Amino acid sequence: MDFTEIDHLLDLARLEVQPNEKEQIAQDLSKILDYVEQLQKVDTTGLEPMNGGTFGENVLREDIINPQKSNFKKEGYFEVPPIF
């Protein structure tokens, strides 16, 4: 992996790294990418990518007003504790 690619990635990740470390990162990354390359050989035909850790359902709640949150009304506004 060359430095222009590393520089681009560091820019995306907003990480400032010293030049000597850039080389180390490039080497480490190459090594790790070589290792994970073996996934290309795994046969995944017909398999959908799995998103997330559970078996994907939306979690909904009843559409009722939370009583705790409706007590702050004052003259048509919501009164809340200071935030800043």
Added chain:
Amino acid sequence: MGMIQELHQKLINHEITASQLVSDYFKVIEDKDKDIQAFLVLEKEKALQSASEVDNKIQRGETIDILEGIPYAVKDNILVKGIKTTAGSKILENYVASYNATVIQKLNEAGAIFIGKTNPDEFAMGSSTENSAFFTTKNPYDLTRVPGGSSGGSAAAVAAKMSSFALGSDTGGSIRQPAAFCGVVGLKPSYGAVSRYGLISMASSLDVIGPFTETVDDAEIVFRTISGKDPMDSTSHNISSIPDSRFLPAQAGQIPNSKIGLPKEYFIEGLDLEIRSRIEEVINKIKNNSITIKEVSLPSTTAALPCYYIIMPAEVSSNLARYDGIRYSPLSNLESPITSLHDLYFKNRGEGFGKEVRRRIVLGTYVLSKGYYDAYYKKAQRVRRLIVNEFQKVFEEVNFLITPTTPTPPFKIGEKTSDPLSMYLSDIFTVSANISGLPALNLPIGFTKEHLPIGLQIIGPYNSDYSLLQIAKFIEELL
């Protein structure tokens, strides 16, 4: 009887007061922690205060619950309100938690007594606790060796009896591996069984909070308390607390009608010989107790670690994008002037994150970037589904799986820090359970000739946590 139940009996029988109990634990901490360095923060005064409240209850003749008055430690990536929560990182060095994690809320309501935060690998990234920005925790069995990671501090605290139980988190093995290295029970619950609200996110589809305890009974008590559906975490759900009666007895002392599988891909060449032979001894004991043990196969086992090292860094790069170092870390040494906000982010993040964290963020950024997303991330997500399917299939043949937890006994401090890949390989047996969301437990089963702990891993089907605990208890009693 587990430690927690023993202590509970002593409290209700007036053999010891909660204040004395907490004091005693702090005495052990004062004795041992200068060498082990498991703790980042201790809360002695508040703990003693809470303990005296429990004592008042007991004196008034009120009944107390099983965890009341019992001290516990918490990995520093879990928020405890009013206490510094650093995730082992400089970028959060000054962050004081603004709320309690749900698990902490639950333990507080149960009357358990928080005593301190334990040292983790930075942002839970590592297998040795050497990546903590502050210091390295030592293995209580050999101070020249690592306690494992990333929940090394929590594992060491329980192993050295500095706490009766502790909480950790497990994304790729970070509870089970240090539990094996420190000779304690470590439970990684099913994904979603325990709320992640208040856990500093590492990889959101893999992270799970779980307990370190001395015995399986204790692990069940803590798990029962901290688990459950939480409206604040929509990936959380309730699970049945009744062990599966098809293969587990209703009462203790009866032989379970379980079938246990030994996946052949886990008993490989590189497995340490002492670990292998000790596990074989335990397997023979199980066989002699009329439980069916058979060899099974999980062909995608070798794909699990590379799959993990694509998915996890991808999620990491996204989850850690929020840290800008502005509020909670000490200002960077402003040798070179900051020229823009962009520049500020660069410098704060570059300085605030350690090497391993930076490495994983860059790796994650790469696999998610245009042109590589399909080849790496999407491919890994397909492999993930393959692994999940394989486990489901194998659990049609058997009820549980037994494997080694780690390929080697605890290694020496500094041994694996120069080669990230060799460090990653410590998790080779643990990552599959995270990828597939399955519950898995480390059971301490003995020691090597050099008196280093050996662990055995038991894996169960999704949401079978209470069944898993039952079978683990059964095996524990055979030891």
